[in-house]
Amino acid sequence: MITQTPLFLHDEVASALRDGHPVVALESTILSHGLPYGRNLDVGRRLERVVRENGAIPATIAVLDGRAVIGLSPEELARVCAPGAGLEKLSLRDLGPAAGLGRSGATTVAATSALAAAAGIGVFATGGLGGVHLGATHSWDVSADLGVLAQVPTVVVCSGVKSVLDIAATLQVLETRSVPVLGYRTDDFPAFYLRSSGHPVGWRANDPLEAAAVISAHRDFADSGLLLANPIPPESEMDRALHDRLLREGLAKVDRDGVRGADVTPVLLEHFHTASGGVSIDANEALVLSNARLAAEVAVALS
Numbered sequence: 001m002i003t004q005t006p007l008f009l010h011d012e013v014a015s016a017l018r019d020g021h022p023v024v025a026l027e028s029t030i031l032s033h034g035l036p037y038g039r040n041l042d043v044g045r046r047l048e049r050v051v052r053e054n055g056a057i058p059a060t061i062a063v064l065d066g067r068a069v070i071g072l073s074p075e076e077l078a079r080v081c082a083p084g085a086g087l088e089k090l091s092l093r094d095l096g097p098a099a100g101l102g103r104s105g106a107t108t109v110a111a112t113s114a115l116a117a118a119a120g121i122g123v124f125a126t127g128g129l130g131g132v133h134l135g136a137t138h139s140w141d142v143s144a145d146l147g148v149l150a151q152v153p154t155v156v157v158c159s160g161v162k163s164v165l166d167i168a169a170t171l172q173v174l175e176t177r178s179v180p181v182l183g184y185r186t187d188d189f190p191a192f193y194l195r196s197s198g199h200p201v202g203w204r205a206n207d208p209l210e211a212a213a214v215i216s217a218h219r220d221f222a223d224s225g226l227l228l229a230n231p232i233p234p235e236s237e238m239d240r241a242l243h244d245r246l247l248r249e250g251l252a253k254v255d256r257d258g259v260r261g262a263d264v265t266p267v268l269l270e271h272f273h274t275a276s277g278g279v280s281i282d283a284n285e286a287l288v289l290s291n292a293r294l295a296a297e298v299a300v301a302l303s
């Protein structure tokens, strides 16, 4: 999909790719737009550490001063997480404008998947995938994450999609666009803060080797990505009643304030974080760390 992009690969990432060592891509929008300042840098560093501890090289991706950087240095990671960093949220369509204008921004799942694929990185860990928003029949708000996953061969390890989305419709779009969904030790598509969405997944892998076998077989048949859905660790799952109340409030707020487009997800997340007194931040951190670990294990199994 991205062919001639000038990518700026961190030396360590470039040599790992050259030598066939496992590499895991990490997203920057969860750090800049998904988690509060004071917490985001710590999470960003811990994600990279978990990937290393499990045998792979981390490559956190962002656009800095118009350059698509694959593998941020510690200073660059701190810059992305700094208060008032003023980074844009960049989906795939925004990469050209940001590069052309020399701007800086954090990459979403769509943009990170495409940049990872262009760099030759096959496995990417994040928190939750974007999807079809509730009310999309009127708003047409369907995340570009879904269309990009159908077009680039990146494995996205995530905890399903947030229950702020229309999960049934999201799973339907993935089916229509021929993106396989593989449950990790589950038959039930996870709902981010909750282990179960109540919607079944078609396929299941019980260990990283099984997941790797499915991923390499999928590559024999299609050029699309694959979703590896890993539920939040049981001890970190949010209380369902609290979750449902925050969701009702957050959706009402978005509606009342007329929030639209790319701002919807950050505003809803921010409501969860403040109204839960940080409980949702702990959950978010636990699930994304667990996904980074699994992504590293799968990348090792694939290499």
Ligand code: PSU
Pocket (backbone or CB within 6 Å): 027, 029, 030, 031, 033, 034, 091, 107, 108, 109, 110, 127, 128, 129, 130, 131, 142, 143, 144, 145, 162, 261, 262, 263, 265, 269
């Ligand atoms: N899920 C999260 N936290 C996030 C996002 C998703 O738990 O910060 C971000 C991801 O970067 C995802 C993006 O790609 O939101 C989707 O936004 P949109 O709906 O505007 O496509």
Ligand code: MN
Pocket (backbone or CB within 6 Å): 141, 142, 143, 144, 261, 262, 264
């Ligand atoms: Mn959207």
